[in-house]
Amino acid sequence: MLVSSYSQMPDVLKQGAEAKIFTCDFQGRPCIVKERFPKGYRHPVLDRSLTNQRTKSEVRSMMRCRNSGILTPTVFFVDLESNKIYMQYFSNSSTVREHIIKVHSSTPDPIPALRPLAAKIGSTLGLMHSNNIIHGDLTTSNMLLDGDPDELSLVMIDFGLGYTESVAEDKGVDLYVLERALLSTHPNTEALFDVILQNYKKAYVGQGSVEVIRKLEEVRLRGRKRTMVG
Ligand SMILES: Nc1ncnc2c1ncn2[C@@H]1O[C@H](COP(=O)(O)OP(=O)(O)O)[C@@H](O)[C@H]1O
Ligand SMILES: [Mg+2]
Structure with missing residues (x-):
């Protein structure tokens, strides 16, 4: 359901030390995908657990902010297998x-x-x-x-x-x-x-x-x- 919701090839917006940011279209809505990738210098088991934790923390804090009336991107979907967060893209x-x-x-x-x-x-x-x-x-x-x-x-x-x-x-x-x-x-x-x-x-x-x-x-x-x- 998800990957097929890309209506076009994603464009890389930013590439940081921790994550890659792609823009795409999520069922008609401007979307960014934040993907945390594995770090070669960390033990794979530790790396997986840390990366997973950061993805979960990011989503949890964004939800909490929204509930408190603080603007954050709307989360469309979270894929904890590949550590991708699909969220609202503020294109302007x-x-x-x-x-x-x-x-x-x-x-x-x-x-x-x-x-x-x-x-x-x-x-x-x-x-x-x-x-x-x-x-x-x-x-x-x-x-x-x-x-x-x-x-x-x-x-x-x-x-x-x-x-x-x-x-x-x-x-x-x-x-x-x-x-x-x-x-x-x-x-x-x-x-x-x-x-x-x-x-x-x-x-x-x-x-x-x-x-x-x-x-x-x-x-x-x-x-x-x-x-x-x-
Ligand atoms: N929802 C968004 N809408 C528009 N631009 C974004 C959004 N999220 C991230 N960006 C852009 O991508 C950059 C990197 O995103 P960020 O979540 O800060 O990742 P990193 O962990 O690599 O710093 C931001 O500084 C901003 O320029
Ligand atoms: Mg940042």
Whole structure:
């Protein structure tokens, strides 16, 4: 049923270290197939189990996000034999990374122009974390802007390292990963991370965000000490 639902030969959209992304047509709907392939350097049994885990984690976290009102691609089908996820293709989207780079190259004062986007990222993550969803790999390449970027239709993707956890430490580390990724990919964006945090706190349901930000500060300090020792 599934493979025959390709109406055309799939096109490779991206080829990463972990997975290949194909575009295709799934029963008339624009679809991407994310296929995790075997890693030659890992023991085959371990490799199979890890790959399977990531595929399952990705689907589970995406479902959880949707139930919490966070945009993620609709999952059409999962093939755990070949570790393929068939999901909604946002064909008219750009990654947040691409968008930030574009604004930096086309706007004399990019930070004010990017503030609404930073606010949207912060409120999305606040909602995600108050639902105890940890992303595990928060980068600007793992967020899409669907359609007109000004509409701020933010779609979260790439949940292979995602899991459910309520403790503040894991949420603090998630934010720290994003901070590092943001500042290394887009220099001089500290002000944007501040906007992300302000809106994270506002959107976080309950009092939990105070503890998360405290953990973030602790993780930053540990990171700094490691850099000084190294
Ligand atoms: N549903 C989607 N719609 C449009 N583009 C996507 C979608 N999913 C992934 N992409 C594109 O493919 C890239 C890699 O996908 P991702 O899930 O992040 O895999 P990887 O694990 O290789 O990073 C993304 O950065 C984005 O450019
Ligand atoms: Mg990715």
